[in-house]
Amino acid sequence: MWDWSRAFDALPLLLKGFGNTLIATVGGTLIAVVLGLVIAILLRVLPRWINWLLKLAVAFVRNTPLVVQLLFIYFLFAKHPVLAGIPSLTLGLIIIGVHYSTYMSESYRAGIDSVPKGQWEAISALSLPPARAFRSIVLPQALRATVPSLGNYAVAMFKDTPFLFAIGVVELVTSAQQYGGRHFAYTEAFTLAGLIFLAASYPTSLLIRRLEKSLARY
Amino acid sequence: MTDNLTTLFSYAPQLWDGLKITFLLTAGGAAGALLIALVLGLAMASPYRWLGIPARIVVEFFRGTSLLVQLFWLFYVLPLLGANLDPLSCGIFALALNYGAYSAEVVRSSIAHVDRGQWEAATALSLSPVRMMRRIIFPQAWLLMIPSLATLLIQLLKGTAVVSFITLQDLTDRIDQLRQATGDTFFAYTVGLLLYFVLAWLLQVGMDALEHRAAVALGRREKSGRLRSVLSRRHRPKKEVLG
Numbered sequence: 280m281w282d283w284s285r286a287f288d289a290l291p292l293l294l295k296g297f298g299n300t301l302i303a304t305v306g307g308t309l310i311a312v313v314l315g316l317v318i319a320i321l322l323r324v325l326p327r328w329i330n331w332l333l334k335l336a337v338a339f340v341r342n343t344p345l346v347v348q349l350l351f352i353y354f355l356f357a358k359h360p361v362l363a364g365i366p367s368l369t370l371g372l373i374i375i376g377v378h379y380s381t382y383m384s385e386s387y388r389a390g391i392d393s394v395p396k397g398q399w400e401a402i403s404a405l406s407l408p409p410a411r412a413f414r415s416i417v418l419p420q421a422l423r424a425t426v427p428s429l430g431n432y433a434v435a436m437f438k439d440t441p442f443l444f445a446i447g448v449v450e451l452v453t454s455a456q457q458y459g460g461r462h463f464a465y466t467e468a469f470t471l472a473g474l475i476f477l478a479a480s481y482p483t484s485l486l487i488r489r490l491e492k493s494l495a496r497y
Numbered sequence: 498m499t500d501n502l503t504t505l506f507s508y509a510p511q512l513w514d515g516l517k518i519t520f521l522l523t524a525g526g527a528a529g530a531l532l533i534a535l536v537l538g539l540a541m542a543s544p545y546r547w548l549g550i551p552a553r554i555v556v557e558f559f560r561g562t563s564l565l566v567q568l569f570w571l572f573y574v575l576p577l578l579g580a581n582l583d584p585l586s587c588g589i590f591a592l593a594l595n596y597g598a599y600s601a602e603v604v605r606s607s608i609a610h611v612d613r614g615q616w617e618a619a620t621a622l623s624l625s626p627v628r629m630m631r632r633i634i635f636p637q638a639w640l641l642m643i644p645s646l647a648t649l650l651i652q653l654l655k656g657t658a659v660v661s662f663i664t665l666q667d668l669t670d671r672i673d674q675l676r677q678a679t680g681d682t683f684f685a686y687t688v689g690l691l692l693y694f695v696l697a698w699l700l701q702v703g704m705d706a707l708e709h710r711a712a713v714a715l716g717r718r719e720k721s722g723r724l725r726s727v728l729s730r731r732h733r734p735k736k737e738v739l740g
Binding site: 280344348357438439441444456465476481 | 557558560561562563564565566567569570573574577578651654655656657658659661662669672673676682683686689690693694697698
């Protein structure tokens, strides 16, 4: 039922796939962290009617399946002479990053809202320039409340990267499926894939929990 | 565009079949997840370590390994171990286990966040542990957990889209068939995304109504004159006011 030699044989291939999983996670997180902040700021400064449209767009991206979004963009680009050349890993990490930026923008919003009112009043009392005040007074305080939540979304994104299977990115789960199919060793391949996910995500979420506790104490 | 619409209308029965599969997965997955969440969440909230620690291990295990791994494990590995599940059951089990683990954490933390005075008062009245949980603690925790459960329910709906990888013809799969039939990716997938968006919105409306009911049952919110509370007023026996 469980063959250790098969398991060791599959491991290098799985780790190679895991490399792509990590690239997608890191790339996607970078995009989401930046774009999420941009969306959160835009939602504060834009006039009301554009704001409404942006909110609708964010809700649309957040409330529809990542898999369908991946397939949509993948097939849409497939016919385009230039865009068809984008490697599916790159395409996948951009889409997953945009998807999670809609979640992260909500964390930023909550973080900015959590900055005490007195801070805003002090800013206008000192008549500080708005951009500078936002950067050096509001944002550092908002980030305290935001960072753990961003971390949790990064872990969630990590566990969603197998969805890139849909557009043919050979990440951890896809390589497990390929190995399993080729050698009829699904048990070893998928069990190992699950354990690798667990080994990476559990310590990370413990770290985030500790970070959350230490940031909350100030 | 008119060609697309004609194709869409002729394709409506297939889309409907896909919607039914997606609905079955969402409903089955959510029911299973709720059951798992209540059992594991109560175990984690209990003062007994022999209950709490195994439950915590199960929760971390199913949260930590990805949904797709669990789905593929049920679909590819289970038959090798001699248990054959049809793809629909595989999908429902995977969704229930994965989102059940996430929801268990919500159940645990909501129970932990019920005001301490409520626990103390229930103890002072020497209510039995079961009665205390059922009548005092859980109704209040339920109100706290509904918003998070609503988020998870919508994530579960979005998660159902992966079952097209295990041969199920759900909404996602039917949309791809529509793409092939029309040859118009933009049209087919816009229709698909809109359908998912409406489904998610309906779930949110339903969960908001549930939250309203839970708040009314605790006497924390007035019954409004809206339809849903008119309906619930007729069917619900009067409950004692808490909180």
